[in-house]
Amino acid sequence: MAVLKRVQQWATFARIWHIYDAAWQNPFESAGVLKKYLTGLYKPIYHPMNDCGDHIVVINSAEIALPGDEWKKRVYFHHTGYPGGATWTLAWELHEKDPTMILKKAVYSSLDKNLQRRYTMQRLHIFPDANVPSDMLKSISNQIKQLRLVPKRLDTYSEEEIKSFPKIYDYPKPYILK
Amino acid sequence: MSLLRTLLSSSNFSKLIHRSTNIRTVSIIPPLHLKEIKEIKEGNDIVISGHSFESARVPYLVKTSCDDSCPLCQLNLDIKHTDVLILSQFVRSDGCMLPRRITKLCLKQQKKMSTLVTMAQKAGLMPSLNPEKSKKDPKKRFGWKKHNKYFYDA
Structure with missing residues (x-):
């Protein structure tokens, strides 16, 4: 086998390491994307019997966002198996x-x-914050794009940015600012 | 509210001092950039007057074709609850929505903006615009309220 072909073979079957920033992302929407990379579904060599899935490092999982009031509406059920163990x-x-x-x-x-x-x-490595072991970081070669835009808080803008942003209306003349 | 007081005789001086202290309580206005109170001494006379400022918003106002109708309807913007730089313009420093006679919006837009402002506040995107003694940091809120959330704003 030619050297080039051999290297191509290695590269094809090597496990790729991806990173995904979960800050302000819906975990259930993200799961669909992460599944694609974890199982290797996006690869042309994919086959259910072919173990071609990748590694994913997920950071900032403590910063995930849920829509509306889902934080208090979504329920996780567990049963110990004993009576009254639900x-x-x-x-x-x-x-x-x-x-x-x-x-x-x-x-x-x-x-x-x-x-x-x-x-x-x-193959899924989840971290609540951005502290990832350095040996894991070294092997990462791809970043998975975030699904939704991370909103910017008002207090992260500088005074000048807020002041010079286009204004919709002006206060009436005798108005007292509070 | 223009304050113009002239002292003509020195016999009235004690009375004036008393008045000027009263006026001083009003003088929280200058840091709010609305009026500046100036004291000018001319011999025995002291002239205290309030000068009106030009609003800081004037150079940054968006130009619309018609001044009478609602500016947002004319601009036809697709505003989301994450657009805090726009939403914060309709809000007081304690997070209250400004009334329609000041925002100059139509009823439909005013309602729309107030729902978006509520969404932004619940998502903790405008923590600096909150009542003085409230927990401004959204991470310090109670229970489920401390976690990140977003809304589907149509």
Whole structure:
């Protein structure tokens, strides 16, 4: 085999490392995208029996955003198996116990329900903040684009930016500013 | 509110001092850039007068074709609850919505803006525009309110 072909072979089957910033992202929308990379669905060599999935490092999972009042409406159910062993945990309560859990569960349930699922999940590395081990960072070669724009808070703009932004109307003459 | 007081005789001086202290309580106006109170001494006379400022918004006003109708209807903008630089213009420093006689919006736009302002506040995007003694940092809110949220604004 020619040297070029050999290297091409390695590159084709090598596991790629992606990074995804989960700040202000919906975990359930993100799960669909992460699934594509975790299982290698986007690759031309993809086959269910072909173990060609990639690694994903997810950062800032504590900063995920849910729409509307979903933080107090979404419920996670668990049953110990004993009578009276059922518990219902609200999304915000679960998020305070473990800020990676909502995203992890979202990806886990979006994956195909087969024996490969647990091994696919081992390739997903979720971190609540941006502190990623340096050896993990070294192998990252791609960034997955965020699905929604991160909103900018008003207090992050400088005084000058707020002042010189186009104004819709002016205060009436005798108006006292508060 | 223009303040113009002239002192003519020195016998009235104590009375004037008393008045000027009263006026001083009003003099919180100058830092708000509306009126500046000036004291001018001319011999025995002291002239205290309020000078009106030009609004800081004047050079940055958006030009619309018609001054009488609602500026937002004319501009036809697609405003989201994340556009805090626009939404903060309709809000007081404590986060209250300004009334329609000041914003000069039509009823439809005023309602639309007030819902968007509420969304922005609930999402914690305008933490600096809040009541004085409130927890301004959205991370310090109670329970589910401390987490990031967004809204589907049509």
